Every structure is written in C-alpha cells, then in structure tokens.
Amino acid sequence: MKYDYLEKMKAKERLSDNEIKKLIRYAIYETDLSSNGDFLKPCLVQIGVKDVSAKIYEYYKNGTIREKIGALKLWYWVREDVDYFCTKRKKLIKNKHAIKNNKTEYVNRLELLKSDFKKCNDVLLKFFFQWAIFTERDSSLFEGLPETVPELKGYLIEKKAMDSLRILNIMFPNLAAEF
Secondary structure, three states: OHHHHHHHHHHOOOOOHHHHHHHHHHHHHOOOOOOHHHHOHHHHHHHHHHHHHHHHHHHHHHOOHHHHHHHHHHHHHOOOOOEEEEOOOOEEEEOOOHHHHHHHHHHHHHHHHHHHHHHOOOHHHHHHHHHHOHHHOOOHHHOOOOOOHHHHHHHHHHOOOHHHHHHHHHHOHHHHOOO
C-alpha cells in the first residue's frame, strides 16, 4: 500500500502539504534502510532540503523513541539530487540549487546533532546518531558504541534493556529471530 502511494506521488508534478507529511511519515516508519530515502525524494524536489529537514526535525525533537530513530536514519538521505527523474515527464530535471542547499543544510544539521549526541544518555538513540552524522564515523565521537545492529542487540540483551530491545526488534524485524 505505501509503495503504491509512493509511485502515485512520484508521478505528480505538485504535492500537497498533506501528501508531503504522509510521505515523510512513511519514511520515518520504514524498516528497510534502503527504501526509507525513496519516500523523501519527491518531497525534496517539491520543498527542498531545508523544509524536509525541518519536518524530520519535528519527529526527532518531539516524537517517540522510534520516531526519533527513524528521523536519525532518514537524515542520511536528506540531500537534493543534482538531477531528478520525473516519471510524468519521463526526463531528468536539473536542480540548480542542490549543491549550495546541501552544504548549508548539512553543516547546520551536523552541528546540532553533534551537540545533541554529546548530551544523549540513551545507547539505543546514540547508536542511530551514526547514520545521521555519518561523516564522523572515523572520529572518536562514536568510540565505545556498538558498530552494528547485531552488536547493539547483544549489548542491549547483556544490559537487560528490554524496552530498547523491543523497539530495535520492531525496527529490524529480520534480525529479531537471531536473538
């Protein structure tokens, strides 16, 4: 159903505010890390990096733990493509502002997220900052955190953090059977 909706939205030239909200919500709750960004592409074309990032930020700041994690995973994809394929027109559309918008928005978001990461005490949430601040993966910022989802699951089991483990199992259903 959600993928059918996505295909309909990709074919439209203009999206309403409600359609954009729905696509972002689908993206927040998508468990497939390869597909969650697909829901953002039509939104990025319509309203740009800054406005999409602001809508994701609302989930990050005010949402449930699952929505916060969904937002952190999504920020990996929040950038404007220089070219975008319009299915209705069946051609590439140039986005002249993409490079400048991407850099400005990313620098602002990076500083905010690094600051929030340092204040965060929840290991589950801290783990997912790695997707939002992916350019810092080689720094000491993430030192001591599990590096993979299976390592994180093992850590949560060891610490008996059952609420966090339940959320992780919902978000990664294919790995739930491994533990």
